[in-house]
Amino acid sequence: MFGPRQPYQAPLFMLQSPQDDAIPWLFAPPSLTEPVSQLCTAGQMQDGIFSDLCAALDLPVSQHRKIWEFCFLASAMNQRGLLRPGIRALGFGVGTEPLPAFLVKHGASVVATDAPLDVVEGQGWETTNQHATGLEALDRPAILTFEALKHRTTFRPVDMNAIPEDLNGFDLCWSSCALEHLGSIEQGLRFIEESLRPLKPGGYAFHTTEFNLSSNTDTLQAPNLVFFRKRDIEALASRLIAAGHEVAPLNFHPGEAEIDTYIDLPPYALPHLKLLAADYITTSIGLIIRKSIF
Numbered sequence: 573m574f575g576p577r578q579p580y581q582a583p584l585f586m587l588q589s590p591q592d593d594a595i596p597w598l599f600a601p602p603s604l605t606e607p608v609s610q611l612c613t614a615g616q617m618q619d620g621i622f623s624d625l626c627a628a629l630d631l632p633v634s635q636h637r638k639i640w641e642f643c644f645l646a647s648a649m650n651q652r653g654l655l656r657p658g659i660r661a662l663g664f665g666v667g668t669e670p671l672p673a674f675l676v677k678h679g680a681s682v683v684a685t686d687a688p689l690d691v692v693e694g695q696g697w698e699t700t701n702q703h704a705t706g707l708e709a710l711d712r713p714a715i716l717t718f719e720a721l722k723h724r725t726t727f728r729p730v731d732m733n734a735i736p737e738d739l740n741g742f743d744l745c746w747s748s749c750a751l752e753h754l755g756s757i758e759q760g761l762r763f764i765e766e767s768l769r770p771l772k773p774g775g776y777a778f779h780t781t782e783f784n785l786s787s788n789t790d791t792l793q794a795p796n797l798v799f800f801r802k803r804d805i806e807a808l809a810s811r812l813i814a815a816g817h818e819v820a821p822l823n824f825h826p827g828e829a830e831i832d833t834y835i836d837l838p839p840y841a842l843p844h845l846k847l848l849a850a851d852y853i854t855t856s857i858g859l860i861i862r863k864s865i866f
Contacts, residue, residue: 579833580846580853582826585788585802592810596821601828607648608820609805611783612640612845612856613827621647629670630714635831635843637856641748641780644858646674648778652860654744655680662742662770664732664763665750666710673712676724683739684710685730705729732763739770746778749856757791757798761808764859768817774865783857785826785846792850799854812861820860 589597602610604621616622617635625643626633633639649655657679663672666684675682689705707727711718730736732747733754745767751760760781767777784791784799792799802824809819826832827845836847846855 580785580826580835581833583786583788586785586824586826590806590809590822592806592813594813595806595809596819598821598823599825600823601825602823604643604647605651607644607651607858607860608823609809609859610644610823610857611785611826612637612644612858613825614829614831614843614845615827616640616644618829628715629674630712631670635845637845637847638749640845641856641858642670644780645671645746645748645778648858648860649675649744649746649776652776654776659743660741662739662745664730664745664747664767665753666748667750668709669748670712670715671746671748672710672725673715673721676721677716680724682725683742684725684727686727687731688729733759735763735766735770741772742770742775743772744776744778745771748780749782751779752782752798752800753796755795757793757800757804760798760800761804764808764861765812768812768861768863771863773863775863777861777863778858779861780856780858782854784852785855786853790852792852794850799850799852800857805857805859816864816866818862818864820862826855 601615602613604616604619622643623633625646629642629646631639655678659680661675661680661682663684666672666686672682672684707722707725751763754760754763764779782799784801788802791801812819831843834843835853836844840847846853
């Protein structure tokens with residue numbers, strides 16, 4: 573079943589609690605039913621809620637971390653009472669993802685954004701059907717009609733490294749595997765902090781990104797892709813908490829199913845939860861942050 577490399581075993585740094593006692597933390601198999609800030613694991617895909625979320629999002633029931641990311645975001649929004657009429661939602665780097673249609677179906681008004689063409693030029697996004705230039709890219713007829721989508725959705729180009737000042741008053745914002753492409757680890761972390769600015773007091777930010785499972789020191793930091801380390805996430809959490817925001821408990825449990833030990837090697841296939849990329853074992857992490865009410 574496993575590739576030629578040794579099955580994944582969590583290094584000791586993954587088991588250690590944060591040095592900052594102010595950071596909420598737990599270490600237990602994560603759940604999609606009660607999501608916190610957590611890693612992608614096989615156990616979450618074995619819960620009935622996973623197939624229900626896939627159906628609601630018009631996604632295949634697949635052991636793929638990108639599918640998990642959308643399900644995590646949808647579940648996290650639902651658990652915080654945000655799937656209801658009257659909600660204003662802001663999506664960053666939306667590409668062709670199903671979340672705008674999903675949110676509109678639940679009564680939200682959505683501003684969907686993706687990078688301007690001059691920002692992504694030469695990176696391949698514009699030629700791989702992963703980049704949006706208008707509402708047509710967000711059409712999900714299995715979720716709702718395009719007419720209904722257009723009625724409650726606005727699209728605009730937005731550089732995630734320079735969020736416009738006129739974006740404000742939102743109940744939630746989200747991004748799915750986009751912030752690791754902003755140029756550096758620090759730029760990605762800065763984006764997360766800046767994504768709180770357009771929110772109302774008490775609003776929520778939900779983000780997923782790449783996570784380095786094999787090292788808390790060395791990592792990939794290329795102009796178009798970075799892998800965030802545990803130390804990076806904890807440093808971000810410390811800054812956010814010190815500024816008065818809430819961070820859902822950090823849970824770095826990597827899963828306990830046999831599939832959670834499998835490392836997908838190029839050319840990638842399924843299961844695709846943990847993978848080897850640039851000599852690092854990576855997966856996806858989801859983060860949940862609530863903006864200060866003051």
